[in-house]
Each structure stands twice: as C-alpha cells, then as structure tokens.
Amino acid sequence: MSLPDGWELVVGLEVHTELLTASKLFCGCENRFGEEPNTHVCPVCLGLPGSLPVLNRQAVELAMRIGAALHCTIAPSTFHRKNYFYPDQSKDYQISQYDLPINSRGYLDLPDGSRIGIERAHLEEDTGKTTHLSSGGRLQGAERSLVDYNRCGVPLVEIVSAPDIRSSAQARAYASELRSVLIATGASDGRLEEGSIRFDANVSVRRAGEPFGTRCEIKNLNSLRSLQRAIDYEAQRQIDLIESGGVVRQETRHWDEGLGETSTLRVKEDAEDYRYFRDPDLVDLAPEPAWVDEVRHRLPPMPSERRSALGALLSSPTSAQLDAVEAVVELGIERFVHAVARENGDVVIALSRAANELASAVDEVDRLAEHSFVTVVDMEASGEVSATQAKALLAGLLAGEDSDPRSLARAKGFEKMDQSALSTLVEELIGAHPDEWSRYRGGDEKLAQFFIGQVMRRTKGQANGKTVIEELNARR
C-alpha cells in the first residue's frame, strides 16, 4: 500500500524470539511448547519466596550468536527487574536487561539492498500465557483470566530495530529476513504459529522532511501478513487523524486480525514507571573475550550469503526460481542442489525437486543421501524416468522404502517406456478422442495437456510429457 502524497511512514520493530534451549532462562524447568498447563513450573519461575534464579549458559551462547549475526557489539551486561502488575508473571516483575544489554548497535541487510539498524538485542524471560474468558477470547471486556505459567521464564531475545523502516512491505521483508537469520543461527525454530517469534511495531507518520511524529505501538502481530496489514491500517488512521485536525496520542494499540483494525489498549506509561532496578539475585554477565570470539568464529553462513551461493548456480534465474532458492535456503536443504552442481547435473531440475519434493518432507531429508538425490536428478534429466516418476522415487527414498534410487525404480516398475509402445498408445488415444484431436490440430495447444493426462493415466505416469508432445506433433 502506498501513502497519500507528501506523507512518510516511520516504523521500528521489536521482535521477540524464544531461544531453543532445553531448559528455561533461570531454572531447570523444561522449555517446551504445547504441554499441559502448569506442568513445567517450579518455585524459581513462579518467583516463590526463597527461590534464586541462575542464568542458563546456553541462552547466553544463543543470544551472542544472534548478536554476532546482526553485527552487534557484544558487551558486559546486567539484569534488571521490570516491575508491573499483570498476572502473566506471578512475581510482579520480569527479569530483563535495561541500560546494559548483551548486544547493541548492529544492522541487518535486506534482500533489496536496504540496511536496517539494530539498536539492541537483549536477554529476558518470557511471560506466562493468559486466556481471557467471556468475550470470545479477546482482551477487552474479559471478566476473568486463566494463567498457564509453562512459558513463564522461557529465554527470549528482544531485538529492537532503529526507526529505519519506511514501508509496510519493508517491515515485512525485515521480519522475514530476521526470522531466517534466527533460524540459521540455531537460536530459534522460527515457528510464528507457535509464537516462537512475535512482533510489535512502533508506527508513526510525518510529512516529508519533518521530524518524527508521535508513535503508537501495535501489539498482537502473529504473522508476517498481520504485521504488514496492521502497519498499513495504522499509518492511514494516523494520517486521517492529523488531516482532520487531530493529534496522535502515544499509546499501545491492539491489532484485531478479524476486524482488520487497531484499537487503544492503553496509554503508554513512561519507561520509569516500570521502576527498573538491578536484580539483586543476579550478578553481572561478562562473557570472556575468548568465548565471544569463538561464537563469532563458529557462526554458520547467513541466509543472504547462502542465497547468493545457490543463485550463482543458475544462469538467468526466473522469479519462480528465485522463490525456490529462498525456500530451499530457508529450509536449509541447499546442500542437495550444490551436490548436483558439483557433479555437473541439471541444477534447474535439482532446485525444483528440492523446493517441492524435499521441502514437503523436510523432516525426513536426513534419510536421503546427497548422491541418491544426484542420481534421481540425473535419471530425470536423461529421460530414464519421467518427472512424475522422479517425484515418486524421491518420495519413496524420503519415506525410507529403499536407499538406492535404481533398485527402487526397478521395484516400482519405472522402466523407460518403449518408444513404439508409446507411439501405439498415442495413436489409440487420437482415435478414441476425435473432437479433442481436431481441436488440437486446429491450434488449441491446451489440448496437449489433455492427451498427456490420458497417456499418464494409462501408463501410470511412466511416459515423458515431452515425448508425448513429440508423438502428437508428428501426427498433426
């Protein structure tokens, strides 16, 4: 969506990502999604008197990986209590980092070449999950709430961008790229639908050249689509308000995905109202320089690099192929395509099979040897099997039916169809479908698909589509 002439959008995003640790940030309760309520809680994460938090080393490691991937300064840091009265924390404060975060001042480069500044990426604990009764689960108007503390104390890193984002599409691109980076570092599983990554957007508008306008913080953005829609809605709301003589009030607003609207949740408190103070139960965190260096050193290649490397295998990629490159990199399965390239195989076929057949069974790809994938791609490229058969072979290999593509092909009866048998079959089908044949002869190319479909049905997918068209054209 574009804004009315003369207006500029200014957005900063706060992204919370849960860390893939085994246990919580300050206690040994299991960090696990989707369990029975309150089965992973203990005196520490409930904040019972006498309990003491102890920092999880792996959470620090993952936080530093995020910092390294975002080109941040990784520095000594401290933990503060953020005090507030809301039952998603039973101890009435959240342990977070305040003036000295572990990671600060970095950046993220987006695929379009733009660079978004990162102000900080700090460690904190997640909150419990509240369910609001008697208003269709919505926050406003709830009479009573139920709380599950399983998520309470799960390690989070909050990544705060600079207000460098200028459109809702760019906000989406940033969120999407950041998600890929978080997955690549091993810090996050990237599952938006499970709330592993959550977005808050600070949105303001200004007339071009003017200072920043008053911002509103939008909450409850659970998908990339919600993020983009909410920013579009909010920008237009603020512009309409200002153009009709009103003033934007600094507040927190709630996005309602069903209504496609934001509404006031509460007027923003000042930061000091959280009465931050040092948590006296936790000592300073100052990772040894050798540990920090090691984290930076061991950091795997980031998605941007990996996309370039994979894209470089294609001579002049189409936009569909670029999408496939993105998908394959996101799933971390590009090694299969690289293996085909190393053997001088057909990279276009390999990319397509990876982005479709491997992607649809991504949890099983460890069963598939790279050389088996190379073989299947070669079999398809040489016409030894049809595309349909190649897909079936990959499905079989991924399902563990066999580990050798050629023996699986024999078991499935995928032998190259005899040219004369195909010729006879095409002849037969032309005779059986005179109307379709005359339309095809008359130039209706769509009918080729009809004949290919018939051939595939009769041969159980054994025939090669291109060969069928050759047979048809020979008689046209």
Added chain:
Amino acid sequence: MSSSLSRDDVEKVARLARLRLTEAELDLFTGQLAQILDHASDLAALDLHDVAPTAHPFGLINVMRDDLVEASLPPEEILREAPDAEQGRFGVPRIVGEEP
C-alpha cells in the same frame, strides 16, 4: 543537603506500587523517605570519581548453570495454594490495561 522529594512524588510512587495511602500516611512517608534520601545524598559530598559503582556485595561475575532439564513441581501441588484455579490454570480477576 535537603531532599527534593515532594508529596506528589510519594503519591506517584505509591500509585505505581498499588498502595493506597491516607493523607496522614502521605505526610508521614514523605518525611521519612526524604530523610533516607538525604542520608544517601551525603555520598555526593565525597570524591568517588575513581570508585566503580557497587552493584553487588560479592565480587562475582558470570554465575551460570548448564542447560539441563530438572524436574518441575507437580501441577496439583502448584495449584493447591491458588485461591482460584480452573482447567489446570490459575484463575485471576479481570486485569485489562497493565500488560507491559
């Protein structure tokens, strides 16, 4: 040194802590808190430019544990002390408008 703490400051701090104070209590605590702040502000008379702030009485840093799962409490035990519980969850009154 005199404190700049006002009665309004105390009223605000009490509100943030969800404390309901009477007029008499506000007067009493403004005086007491001002005394404490005055006492602390005596430090300002000292030359401390080469003394690092003390955040903790122990000279410890980097106290960490390995990422190992330990047993949690049984949910029955956790919910036994709760004034209200339903479907394995803690029941709380309507609380809108204070989420951070």
